[in-house]
Amino acid sequence: MTSLFEYAPAPESRSIVDIRPSYGLFIDGEFVDGTGTPLKTVNPATEEVLSEVATAHEDDVDRAVRAARRAFVKTWGPMRPADRGKYLFRIARLLQERAREFAVLETLDNGKPIRESRDVDVPLAAAHFFYHAGWADKLEHAGLGPAPRPLGVAGQVIPWNFPLLMLAWKVAPALATGNTVVLKPAETTPLTALLFAEICQQADLPPGVVNIVTGAGETGRAVISHPDVDKVAFTGSTEVGRSIARAVAGTEKRLTLELGGKAANIVFDDAPIDQAVEGIVRGIFFNQGHVCCAGSRLLVQESVHDDVVASLQRRIGTLRVGDPMDKNTDLGAINSAEQLARIRELTAFGETEGATCWQPDGDLPDRGFWFKPTVFTDVSPAHRIARDEVFGPVLSVMTFRTPDEAVAKANNTTYGLSAGIWSEKGSRILKVTDQLRAGVVWANTFNEFDPTSPFGGYKQSGYGREGGRQGLAAYLRSDS
Amino acid sequence: MTHVLDPNALADTSSGTGTLPDPFADVTRSNDAFRAFLHGLPGVDQVGAEARAKVLGTRSIKTTAKAWAIDTAISMVDLTTLEGSDTPGKVRALAAKARRPDPTDPSCPAVAAVCVYGDLAGVAKEALAGTGINVAAVATAFPSGRASREVKLADVRDAVAGGADEIDMVIDRGAFLTGRYLDVFEEIVAVKEACGPAHLKVILETGELVTLDAVRRASWLAMLAGGDFIKTSTGKVSPAATLPVCLVMLEAVRDFRAATGRQVGVKPAGGIRTTKDAVKHLVLINETVGSDWLSPDWFRFGASSLLNDLLLQRQKLRTGHYSGPDHVSVD
Numbered sequence: 001m002t003s004l005f006e007y008a009p010a011p012e013s014r015s016i017v018d019i020r021p022s023y024g025l026f027i028d029g030e031f032v033d034g035t036g037t038p039l040k041t042v043n044p045a046t047e048e049v050l051s052e053v054a055t056a057h058e059d060d061v062d063r064a065v066r067a068a069r070r071a072f073v074k075t076w077g078p079m080r081p082a083d084r085g086k087y088l089f090r091i092a093r094l095l096q097e098r099a100r101e102f103a104v105l106e107t108l109d110n111g112k113p114i115r116e117s118r119d120v121d122v123p124l125a126a127a128h129f130f131y132h133a134g135w136a137d138k139l140e141h142a143g144l145g146p147a148p149r150p151l152g153v154a155g156q157v158i159p160w161n162f163p164l165l166m167l168a169w170k171v172a173p174a175l176a177t178g179n180t181v182v183l184k185p186a187e188t189t190p191l192t193a194l195l196f197a198e199i200c201q202q203a204d205l206p207p208g209v210v211n212i213v214t215g216a217g218e219t220g221r222a223v224i225s226h227p228d229v230d231k232v233a234f235t236g237s238t239e240v241g242r243s244i245a246r247a248v249a250g251t252e253k254r255l256t257l258e259l260g261g262k263a264a265n266i267v268f269d270d271a272p273i274d275q276a277v278e279g280i281v282r283g284i285f286f287n288q289g290h291v292c293c294a295g296s297r298l299l300v301q302e303s304v305h306d307d308v309v310a311s312l313q314r315r316i317g318t319l320r321v322g323d324p325m326d327k328n329t330d331l332g333a334i335n336s337a338e339q340l341a342r343i344r345e346l347t348a349f350g351e352t353e354g355a356t357c358w359q360p361d362g363d364l365p366d367r368g369f370w371f372k373p374t375v376f377t378d379v380s381p382a383h384r385i386a387r388d389e390v391f392g393p394v395l396s397v398m399t400f401r402t403p404d405e406a407v408a409k410a411n412n413t414t415y416g417l418s419a420g421i422w423s424e425k426g427s428r429i430l431k432v433t434d435q436l437r438a439g440v441v442w443a444n445t446f447n448e449f450d451p452t453s454p455f456g457g458y459k460q461s462g463y464g465r466e467g468g469r470q471g472l473a474a475y476l477r478s479d480s
Numbered sequence: 481m482t483h484v485l486d487p488n489a490l491a492d493t494s495s496g497t498g499t500l501p502d503p504f505a506d507v508t509r510s511n512d513a514f515r516a517f518l519h520g521l522p523g524v525d526q527v528g529a530e531a532r533a534k535v536l537g538t539r540s541i542k543t544t545a546k547a548w549a550i551d552t553a554i555s556m557v558d559l560t561t562l563e564g565s566d567t568p569g570k571v572r573a574l575a576a577k578a579r580r581p582d583p584t585d586p587s588c589p590a591v592a593a594v595c596v597y598g599d600l601a602g603v604a605k606e607a608l609a610g611t612g613i614n615v616a617a618v619a620t621a622f623p624s625g626r627a628s629r630e631v632k633l634a635d636v637r638d639a640v641a642g643g644a645d646e647i648d649m650v651i652d653r654g655a656f657l658t659g660r661y662l663d664v665f666e667e668i669v670a671v672k673e674a675c676g677p678a679h680l681k682v683i684l685e686t687g688e689l690v691t692l693d694a695v696r697r698a699s700w701l702a703m704l705a706g707g708d709f710i711k712t713s714t715g716k717v718s719p720a721a722t723l724p725v726c727l728v729m730l731e732a733v734r735d736f737r738a739a740t741g742r743q744v745g746v747k748p749a750g751g752i753r754t755t756k757d758a759v760k761h762l763v764l765i766n767e768t769v770g771s772d773w774l775s776p777d778w779f780r781f782g783a784s785s786l787l788n789d790l791l792l793q794r795q796k797l798r799t800g801h802y803s804g805p806d807h808v809s810v811d
Contacts, residue, residue, distance in 0.1 A: 003487050004771045005548065005762060010540035115538060274731050275528030317489020318767050322482035327540035329482045362485040373485070424523040444525050 007320075010327040012114045017101045019108075019191065022052040025060055025214060026197035028067035029207025034060050036215060039187055044111035045324050045333040045368040053190045055215035061182065061222040064211040068153040068180040069228055071208030076180050077150065085136030088176055090203040092129035095122065095168075098199070102192055106164055107324045109191040111333030111369070112287050114325050124449055125168035128467070131451035132176035135472060139177060142469050145478035150178030151254060152230035154475065155223040157244075158193075159236045160186035160335050161290040161391075167193050169466050170233050171210060172451075177475040179231065180209045184223050186236075187216040188336045221247070229253060231475065235292070238389075238415075238460050256464025256474045258292065258456060260389040261417030263438065264410035265295030265446060268403075269304045271422035275444065277311045280395070283420060283446035285319065285331055285373055289393040290339070292461075293418035295446050297386060299406055302399045309377060309397060316373050317360045334369040334392065343371050343392035350376050350385035355396070381412060389415070403428065407435045416458025420446045439465070490770025492737065503739060504704055511662040514701075518661060521700060524692035524728055533723035539763045546759070550794045551589050553758040553786075554581060556776045558616055558747065560595040560784050561811070562623075562715065568603045571596055574811055575607035582791050582808075585798070591787065592776040593646060597622070598639030605643030616681070617644035620671060623685075623714035625650035629667060636674040646679040647671070648782075650714060651698065653688045661701060668705035681747055681780075682707035686725045687717040695725055699732035709745035715782060720750025726761060730768040743772065749782025755793040758786060784811065 022038065024031040034054030041050050056064070071077075076084065095102065102125075103118040112121070139148050154174045158166040163185055174181045185193035193212050200210045213219055217240075224232045225247050231254045234244050238259040248255045265283050267276050283295025300308050324332035334340045351357050355376040364370040371392055379386050379396040386396050400406040410419055419438040421429050433441045439457045442448060449455070454468035464474045507517040541549055559578045561570060575594055582588035593614035594604050601617040608615060617639035621627035627635075636647055649671050655663045672680050682702035686695050702710050710729055713720035726748045733744045746765075752758060758781060765773045773779050788808040796802050 003484065003766065004774045005552075005766045006545060007482075007539065007541060008543045008545040009482075010542050115535075119538070271522070272525040272528065273522040275525040275532070278528055278532050314489050317484070317486030319485050320482040321485055326482045327538070360486040360489070362483065362487075424525075444528060445531075 007328050009323075011323065011325045012104055012107075012327055014104055014108065014325065017104045017108075019051050019105070022054070023190070023194045023214070024054045025056050025064070026194065026200075026210070026212040027060070027064045028211065029201065029205075031197070034214070036060070036219070039214070039216065041109060041188060041190055043108050044335050045365070047367055050108060051191065053194070053214045056213035056219045056222070058222045061213055061219065061226060064182045064213050065153055065155070065226045065228050067208035068182050068211050071206055072150070072152055072180040075206040076175075076209045077178055081137040081139065081178070084175065084178065085133045087203060087205055088129050088133030088136060088172065091199055091205070092126050092133060094199045094202055095126040095129060099123070099126070102164055102195060104325070105195055106192050107332070109189050110160065110163060111324050111335050113329040113332045114327055115329065116287060121162055121165045124451070125164045128168040128172045128451045132172035136176045139472065139476065142472050142476070144473055144476050148177075148476040148478045151475060151477055152179060153228060154179045154181045154231040154233060155226060155229035156181055156183045156233045157220045157223060157236065158183065158185055160189040161287060161292070163189040164192040164196065166235055167196060169235070173466070173471050174233075174475050175209065177472055179475050182211045182213060182223055182229070184213050184215065184220050187214070190214045224248065231255075233474065234258070241462060254474070256466070257462035258464070258466060259460060259462040261292045261294065261415045261457065261461050262297055262387065262389050262413045263293055263295045263415075263418040263420065264297045264299050264413075265420040266299045266406050266410055266422065266432070267301065267304065267308055268406075268421070268423040268425070268428065269301040270424050271304070272424060272444065273304070273308065273311060276422040277308065277315050279420065279422060279444070279446040280312055281315055281319070284395045285393050286447050288332055288334055288371070290335060290391055291447060293440060293447065294391075295418075295420050296390060296395060297413075298395055298397045299400050299409055300397060301406070302401050305399050309375070312375065313358060313360070316375070319360075319373060321362075321370070322365055331373060331393065334371050337369055339391065340369040340371060343390055343394065346385060346388055346390045347374060347394055350379075350383065350396070353383045353385070355379045355383055355385060381409060387413065403432060407432060411435075411437045414459055415461045417461035418442070490768075490772075492772060508662060508665055508704065511660065514661045514665065515659060518697040518700060521696055524696055526692050526724070529692055529724045529727055533727050533764065536763050536767055537723060537760045541759050541763065547797050549759045549762050550755060550790050550797065552774065553755070553762060553781065554790050554794070555589040555592060556780050557591040557787050557790075558593045558595045558749070558780045558782045559591045559787060560715070560749070560782055562595070562597060562618060566597060566600060568600065571600045571603045572607045575604055577787070577809060577811060578608065578613050579611050581787060582794065588791070588794065592780055595648065595782065598635055598642060598644065601639050601642035601644040614645040615643055616646035616648055617642065618648045618714075620649040622648070622650055623716040625652050626654075629670065632667070633670060633674045636671055640674070640676055640678050644678055646681060647675050648681045648683055648711060650683045650685060651702065653685055656689065656694070656698060665701055665705045668702060668707060672706040679708045680706070681709035681711045683711045683714055683749075685714055685717055686712050687719045692724060692728050695728045696732055699729050700736065703732070703736045703744050707744065709747050709780070711747040711749055711782065713750040715750030718751075721748030721752055723760060723764060727764055727768060730765060730773070733773070734769045743778065745778040745780065746773065747780040747782055752781055752783050753785050754789050758790065
């Protein structure tokens with residue numbers, strides 16, 4: 001049966017953004033050639049090559065760090081804090097003015113639906129710059145001592161799931177606190193960072209304050225291990241985070257890591273079921289599940305398990321998958337062939353270990369990287385799909401009987417980034433929140449972000465906080 | 481383009497439709513039992529419901545989909561006049577518009593019904609004879625509902641005798657808000673009986689119930705009492721129809737059918753003035769309860785000015801340019 005009401009294609013126009021055939025590195029305020037072999041970045045929804053991007057070798061990274069050091073010593077460091085704030089406000093406004101360009105480019109390069117890049121990624125990125133712009137001349141009120149000082153040059157390595165947003169999370173607080181940065185975007189999603197470089201030029205940001213070096217893991221290693229980098233900030237996998245921690249150990253560098261997660265989304269029997277189902281969908285299928293804080297473990301009270309799973313499956317059937325540029329798309333493409341292979345490998349484990357796999361009927365596009373929204377029921381806490389981060393649209397459903405059991409199961413993970421609670425009972429929400437070992441706990445919502453709210457993890461989800469007053473501490477020295 | 485993963489996800493999956501014993505047979509044995517049942521329904525998180533309605537409001541409906549939506553919306557309109565100044569002439573003019581909303585284009589569908597006060601039902605009936613367009617009459621001391629039950633039932637019988645095919649009643653919000661659920665229930669049952677063959681739409685007046693929890697409870701109450709439609713508002717109280725309210729009511733009719741096998745219609749009324757608003761409601765139906773409700777038998781818009789905007793947008797799609805308010809009739 002087809003629906004009476006079929007939505008006609010509603011593609012966002014890609015003509016608004018001008019993608020250059022090749023991009024250089026952004027060092028000291030200008031685009032320069034890199035010495036490595038350029039890499040190609042593709043549209044994961046079509047496998048079309050979008051552009052060729054330079055890769056930075058150690059020498060290039062060294063030039064970028066020296067430019068950042070110069071800017072820190074000569075311009076950005078000595079600048080009046082209020083003037084630093086002005087630049088950040090200007091960047092925030094430019095991000096808003098060119099929001100459609102950024103949204104289209106993000107969707108083309110990353111595969112996420114245009115609705116999400118337009119309504120979430122880009123507005124939040126601008127909000128982070130606005131928020132931190134306001135802090136620039138008020139740092140003595142941040143609770144970090146009477147005259148907190150910047151650290152110097154920050155080396156920042158960011159992931160491919162929220163390319164522009166993660167850039168904003170890293171760059172905005174670093175600049176607001178008076179640091180300069182060398183940023184390495186992910187190799188599969190460098191384009192919005194390079195468009196951001198144009199914004200820095202447009203905003204007349206002094207050369208060297210922001211430097212963007214593209215490349216793969218080797219470039220990232222060069223950034224974090226450069227001896228003149230004072231601070232390392234990384235968001236990405238726990239595995240890479242570990243190697244960074246090892247590389248930084250024994251140096252003077254300050255380090256913050258925001259790593260993986262396997263968040264529990266806990267649904268009590270007194271939950272608002274329809275909204276809980278929306279929250280479960282948002283928790284695991286937002287951004288194709290490429291979210292470190294995704295609610296990938298659904299813990300449902302046994303008495304409502306069947307109802308919740310049935311409602312959830314019905315709701316998943318209504319998701320619209322396909323062309324990420326279509327304004328009505330809910331679920332876009334998996335970011336890369338590598339990630340798709342990893343999702344397939346882990347879901348295969350789920351089936352062989354005895355969990356029940358459910359996927360809606362329906363077809364996926366022929367080209368590009370795609371994976372159907374997947375729900376595993378009959379999952380045991382010992383299964384790999386209940387323990388390992390899949391980083392894809394795959395949900396594992398488990399049950400509990402009492403609040404204590406819910407808390408014990410939710411905390412039974414090596415991660416601790418986020419969690420969700422669904423209940424109409426306020427006292428229960430407060431009590432359970434207190435007992436959860438997770439950096440962020442959402443109550444009757446999920447995957448809600450705000451620059452005023454600190455974000456970060458427990459255990460193997462990393463250390464340090466980003467956003468809010470607490471996030472400033474990662475970029476300041478209070479020993480004055 | 482994108483496609484829905486499972487087009488059958490919202491289809492009727494309840495087995496043995498209509499043959500199941502009513503699982504709620506004893507919930508109205510006492511006011512306490514009824515209260516326990518209604519308050520035992522899953523709560524509604526207002527923030528979450530508003531967020532869901534907002535996301536669905538961003539759907540981009542273009543070209544062929546828009547043309548289909550406009551025609552469907554026109555066919556779902558209960559063209560309404562509920563003024564103290566209404567006259568037979570006004571009602572006849574409205575009836576003429578209901579039959580041929582766009583006189584320049586015979587392909588334009590007729591509306592579903594004309595909605596008037598009970599004393600004018602006869603005039604409307606005569607003006608619409610042979611068109612297949614229904615006459616809906618408001619009754620039960622509309623809009624406040626503040627009258628004795630005898631007066632309300634007499635109001636209903638009078639409208640039905642005048643030829644009304646559909647009765648739009650108001651619930652006793654005072655009784656509902658003080659927790660006298662059984663009184664509200666029994667009144668709807670009595671009105672339904674007085675309706676005879678006429679269809680019964682139950683107006684919840686959600687602007688006076690205020691919370692979405694109350695909207696869900698009132699929806700279930702009205703469906704259990706035998707209402708054929710649940711309707712948001714009289715149009716005399718602000719806010720009238722809103723997307724989150726309509727979402728909660730659609731969830732209620734969906735869950736009610738799953739539990740009992742009986743399908744109930746939904747009618748948002750008041751405040752829906754633009755094609756954009758109407759299309760958002762159709763999207764809401766499409767993605768909450770599915771195709772089964774995408775027909776005038778199961779969904780109506782209670783509106784007056786909406787029709788003209790639908791006609792203007794329809795002309796725009798057909799001709800490629802906007803005409804203007806003088807190209808549709810002032811009613």
